[in-house]
Amino acid sequence: MGLEEDLKQSKFANEHQKAMVNILFTSNWISNRNAAYFKKFNISPEQFNVLRILRGSNPKPMRLADIAERMIEKNSNCTRLVEKLRQKGMVDRQLCEANRRQVDISITSRGLKLLAEIDKDVDHWLTIQKSITKAEAEELNRILDKLRQ
Amino acid sequence: MGLEEDLKQSKFANEHQKAMVNILFTSNWISNRNAAYFKKFNISPEQFNVLRILRGSNPKPMRLADIAERMIEKNSNCTRLVEKLRQKGMVDRQLCEANRRQVDISITSRGLKLLAEIDKDVDHWLTIQKSITKAEAEELNRILDKLRQ
DNA sequence: GTATTACATTTGTATAAACAATAATAGTAT
DNA sequence: ATACTATTATTGTTTATACAAATGTAATAC
Structure with a gap:
């Protein structure tokens, strides 16, 4: 359609x-x-995205500001989003002693387990892969990148 | 980038x-x-979108449900969005006597004037037109439509 | 050393999105 | 007619977004 x-x-x-x-x-x-x-x-799309970002850095923790600049929604409040994930036991917060202004965030084993579970559930991710070809996905990426120039 | x-x-x-x-x-x-x-x-993007939708129907008024199904954000609350536009004098609400469940919404002359002003301000709209070609826009539309199949 | 500036995060607040529930009217079946 | 169902819009509530202001810490200038 x-x-x-x-x-x-x-x-x-x-x-x-x-x-x-x-x-x-x-x-x-x-x-x-x-x-x-x-x-x-029990997570939102952007919470999932942040978990994936943290997994990419794991085991090295990330600062809030580093997470924020990798997020899709640049305006969303990183502090509060990470706090939600912490309440669910998905991430760990640790005050950075080297620079007490910043906070080190890392994904927990529970967070990694959740991501692994979602990764396995390919049915969801397949939806887009079935609808357009790899060449079309590449062309889409090229045009979208060009559009934002 | x-x-x-x-x-x-x-x-x-x-x-x-x-x-x-x-x-x-x-x-x-x-x-x-x-x-x-x-x-x-002093309007939001979706409020602008609704004004454009109403202009497309003008002078024929539209029901709230008809507006809602043309909106980009399907989850947004049409009643409240239209009420905001009414408070700004951009649209007119009229209870439909033929079917008292529905409300007829139409764009006012003030709303039309605002749209005309925005239409004239081509600088904003040119941004995307300068970045990608017409052929690329067509290809983008084709792939996105295919993706949602 | 004190003041100034910059940095990193948190907090506050107004507005909007997401979704469920309600109200009011119209159509349909018996 | 009455009850039942469908339609249309409104209202209520929880959560998230957008953005400004404030807090606490570090770096720099004088």
């Missing part, structure tokens, strides 16, 4: 405007699906 | 996962730019 049907709209001013709306709409579409999927693990 | 630099990340599991993150990140990037741009007009 094309964007015109999804938004019950027949016309766009031009391809560029349509592309902009299409990116926003598709992003919302993905977000909603992800949120529904992650609900059973 | 590519996604890896934007997110300070060196590797993605595969092109499909990168594409998913790229869509979400680019959508946020656009949203933030739009929000900053529309701030001087």
Whole structure:
């Protein structure tokens, strides 16, 4: 189903405007699906993203600011998001003694276990892989990167 | 600047996962730019979107449900968003006598004037048009539509 | 050493999103 | 007519976003 049907709209001013709306709409579409999927693990999509970021650095901990600049939603409040993950036992907070302004965050074994469980559940991730080819994904990445120049 | 630099990340599991993150990140990037741009007009991006939807139907009014299914963010609360626009004098609410469950919403002359002003301000819209070609916009639209199949 | 500036994180707050529940009206079956 | 169901919109509530302000620490200038 094309964007015109999804938004019950027949016309766009031009391809560029349509592309902009299409990116926003598709992003919302993905977000909603992800949120529904992650609900059973009791985490939000961006919380999942932060866990993946921390796993990438593991066992080296990360500062809040380093996490924040890797997050998809740059405006979201890293302190509070990480605190939510800590309350769930997914991450560990440790005041950095070398520089007492910063806090070291690292993923716990429980957090790693959750990620492993989600990684195994390929059905969810397959949805996008089945719909577009690798070449199309590459082309998509190229155009999106170019758009933000 | 590519996604890896934007997110300070060196590797993605595969092109499909990168594409998913790229869509979400680019959508946020656009949203933030739009929000900053529309701030001087004292409206939000989705409020602007609804005004455009109402202009498309003008002079025929629209029901709330019809507006809602054309909105980009399907979860957002149409009643409250339209009420915000009404408070700003951009739209008109009229109880439908033929079916007293529904409410007819139409854009006011003030709303049309605002849209005309924004339309004239091409500098903002040119940003995306300068970065990618028409052919790339078409390809982007094709791939995104295919992805949501 | 004190003041100033920069840095890293936390806290506060207004607004919006997500989702469920309610209310009001209209249509349908018996 | 009455009960039942569907439709349309509103309201309520919890959580998250956006952004500004404040806190605490470190580095630098004088």
